Amino acid sequence: MTDTVVAGRRAALALRYGTAEAERAELAGELVWNEVLATQLAHRSVRKFLPDSVSEEQLRAIVAAASSAASSSNLQLWSVVAVTDRDRLGRIAALAGNQDAVRNAPLLLVWVADLARAGRIAEQNDRDLVNAGFVESALLGVVDATLAAQNAALAAESLGLGTVYIGAIRNHPTELAEELNLPAHSFAVVGLVVGHPDPTAAAEVKPRLGVDVVLHREQYDLEAQEAGTAEYEARISAFYREQGLADSWIERVVGRFATPGALGVREGLKEALERRGFDLN
Ligand SMILES: Cc1cc2nc3c(=O)[nH]c(=O)nc-3n(C[C@H](O)[C@H](O)[C@H](O)COP(=O)(O)O)c2cc1C
Known part of the structure; x- marks a missing residue:
């Protein structure tokens, strides 16, 4: 891997999971990376488009x-x-x-x-x-x-x-x-x-729950997710604030699944x- 590729990978991991995960991966010497992974990790939803058509x-x-x-x-x-x-x-x-x-x-x-x-x-x-x-x-x-x-x-x-x-x-x-x-x-x-x-109208890469929150080994473990979920709440809240959205991911989850009527017409x-x-x- 060239220095540029290593730097690109570090940047992609940092945007998705925070700098701690990028540093962890580097310290562990993880070198798995290619163009497909780079495209996947760079995903962000785009809601504003040029008028040009898709050919x-x-x-x-x-x-x-x-x-x-x-x-x-x-x-x-x-x-x-x-x-x-x-x-x-x-x-x-x-x-x-x-x-x-x-x-x-x-x-x-x-x-x-x-x-x-x-x-x-x-x-x-x-x-x-x-x-x-x-x-x-x-x-x-x-x-x-x-x-x-x-x-x-x-x-x-x-x-x-x-x-x-x-x-x-x-x-x-x-x-x-x-x-x-x-x-x-x-x-x-x-x-x-x-x-x-x-x-x-640049769209930013949105942080996700850490790999270890969603990755279970051999059997599912709900309690083990608590620290990672709290870490994510802090990370995504900072992101939402940067985007001018005073918001919390936990409130989104509660709002959608623990609030009667939240599904509306659906x-x-x-x-x-x-x-x-x-x-x-
Ligand atoms: C099944 C599904 C339905 C979605 N519906 C909408 C929608 O109706 N309007 C919208 O603006 N975004 C919608 N989104 C985009 C999500 O809000 C977006 O994927 C999420 O906030 C994560 O952001 P990111 O895609 O930029 O990483 C949807 C995403 C999925 C997977």
Whole structure:
């Protein structure tokens, strides 16, 4: 490893985990590093883009990367809808939390858990899609779509593009399905805005929980995470303050999972999925 590569690795680890982790890795003589890891550790969500479009070549490369993700039994239970029409983006933004990143998106990729294709194939073979209603079948589609989406996000970042996921795409599943003409037995899992990052609106690498908080050896240990979680709260709070956000990660967790009503319209997701042919048995 050249000095430049070592310095780049140290900087990347420091941004993600703090200087203590970067120093620890260096003292331990850890030398594992390459361009893929560098791209992954440099990930940050980008919400402001130049008006330039994502080229057809870039889109096709991104979808080829998505297709190359592993897929449960190679069933490939996902599809992606690419949206660039400004009127449609405006309508989708209205359904997805009125986010400017969606309204002004150069390209919105909507990742779909897709058992409709399987349904069509079953029909053409005079069979019924009798197993679509199980939770397991919905999860197969969600996992496949998510793995594809993350391969796409990494591919986009490797091409110098920026991305932001849009979970708010699940706010109004019925209306969104109508807008995208999604067939029964399919639903939108997540959106991904892709574009050329606006260099005047620099997006920072966001600190994460330390490796030792999320990495368990042999068996899961909840109590062992306490010190690491407290260390993270201090580190991310400093980051949020730098960003002008008076915020705490712990308050975010409590706000989302321990505050009644925090899921808002998404509390109705089960019923919406049932209407789309996923009974979740
Ligand atoms: C499934 C999922 C849904 C998300 N939905 C939104 C969203 O609707 N709007 C948004 O601005 N960011 C969204 N994000 C981005 C997260 O806020 C972001 O990944 C997180 O704050 C970590 O920041 P980073 O990606 O810059 O590291 C989403 C991320 C994921 C993984």
